[in-house]
Amino acid sequence: MNRHSLASILAVDLGGTSIVLGEMAPDGEMVRSKSYPSDTTTQSIAIESIIQAIDDYKRTFPFKPGELAAIGIGLVGRVDEERGIWLEIEPGKSEPTDVKEIIEQRYGVPCGIDNDVACATKAEQELGWGTVSDNFIYLNIGTGIAAGLVADGNYVNGSNFNSGEIGHMVVAQDSDVECGCGRKGCVERIASGLGMHERIMALKEQYPATTLSFRDNERVSASEIFEAAALGDELSLKVSEEAARALASLIMNLVRVSDPDTIVLGGGIARNEYFLGRIKSYLNPRTMRFVAHSLVPTKQPTAEVGLVGAALAGLKARKRYEEELANHG
Template sequence: MGDKFAVGVDLGGTKILGSVVNLNTGRMVSTSKKKTRVVNEGLDLVKRISLVVADAIDESGMDPSKLAGIGIGAAGMVDREKGILLAAANLGANDVVLAEPLKAQFGLPVKVGNDVEVATLGELNFGAGRECNNFVCIFVGTGIGSGIVHEGRILRGGSGTAGEVGHIIVDNDGLVCGCGGYGCLETYASRTAVAKSIVYDLGRGMDSVLRDKIDPQKGILRSKAISQAVECGDRVALRAIHKAARYMGLGLATVINFYNPKRIIIGGGLVEAVPLFLELAEEEARRRCLRIPAKKTEIVQAELGDFAGTIGAALLVR
């Protein structure tokens, strides 16, 4: 039997990435990319996705009828049965029917999943989760998301929300979180939290190489800029990383104590760009969690990087 192929689409807040992926090897045969939103262009989200899919298929040179289907990993809440994107704050979209129109256009089965779930599937099959049937994947970005793999399958929980590591409460009287609660892990340990901490220190007059690299209104700072600042010993950047990593360690300790995974896989731009973040978080986690799992739990970096989303999305079809 020959290899099977599917289209994987990573539908993110800023860009839509599409690839034809070999489902047997996890290798991408082609790639295509578009911005998620372009002001005044008048193309809706489904149309933009369909252009990315068509481009990816074109570039692969494959006959569309030979493909197993289209998988979409969306940054938001989804209805997997109906293939609907229910709510996605970063996409500014609600109740978008994705599966049906794409199925009609391409004549292929279409599966829709959440971005963290598909990235976890990617790591499970072709990344740092290979040959491990019991692990937690944690992705640090604008927020903190995670996927739990239990006995080789994704654990969804009683109502489908399992793995909300970003909302583990680490401070009783803490900062307000996007979820409406306060003191949640992601308000202390996400890339957004690191940027906020840097903006705060700059605002109170601390000197930093990051002063002209950050947009103080939006607090947007690229992982690469943080990494360069850390490498040159910038005090503001180091303070922010130390603080965020310490909280991340508390979150990891909770995950370890509660679920006792064999392995924790951590990914996201900040984790890749700033190795110190994971080092410090791991140190704190092992110091704070129970003695036996502290010795046994493996903590490793995710392997698929930016491609976890497209490779994992394609796997939804399998």
């Protein structure tokens, strides 16, 4: 990776439940990460949460003058990376926000932004599986489900910054599970962390003997579901098997669309060995025959690939800033 400054890049990864901040040091290593609660009710609320997190981080780990080169931010939803504008969180949560201008005016350093899964994919492209593959899919399975596609060495952005929203791919035609997109049977509502929790809550009355524990205002975690399923809990088995079948269908559909040789799994849910085994059991060998590296973890040394990608967005903004200075010098 080219270094354009001897200073650090502050990286921000906005997620559905937390904001993670960290620094990319001049040698490319991520150091001193810290987590904060997030709030994505609206874009303005989310930006305020990010600013509060950055302010606290800078108080906790003060930067010397000139030590901070740029800030990079990974955001949920549609992002216009080139203009630095956050277009929307999701349909119905659309409040186009010039994040680049807001952050640069407040902190006095260049700011780069991108979609969170795009950040992870581009980090993988530059530092992970992208070093050996020009055709791979980064599939993030967490609170939601999304993907980044790299075809012939190019990240697929889409005409409206909306590529990779594969959580809304229908994988169960006979499903009665409704999605906010207006359709039924979308994989995100069946197989994401939130989706599995919602399925558990919807079905629990039909399984009074379940061993799962239910706590007020707390989500039943995917790890709890998988642990109970492995021990034979019928409710957990039903929900986890539905999820595994749905994800296998999603993966095979994506394979047929883009013909990747590698599928990189990201997100906490994908790291569960029991669930990963169940997904693999539903994959058709004929469909997967050309995927040489099937369902692999990141090649990067850290699981915080989204944070690394956010730092790369900041590094790109710094490079652009330095080029503009040189052109006007």
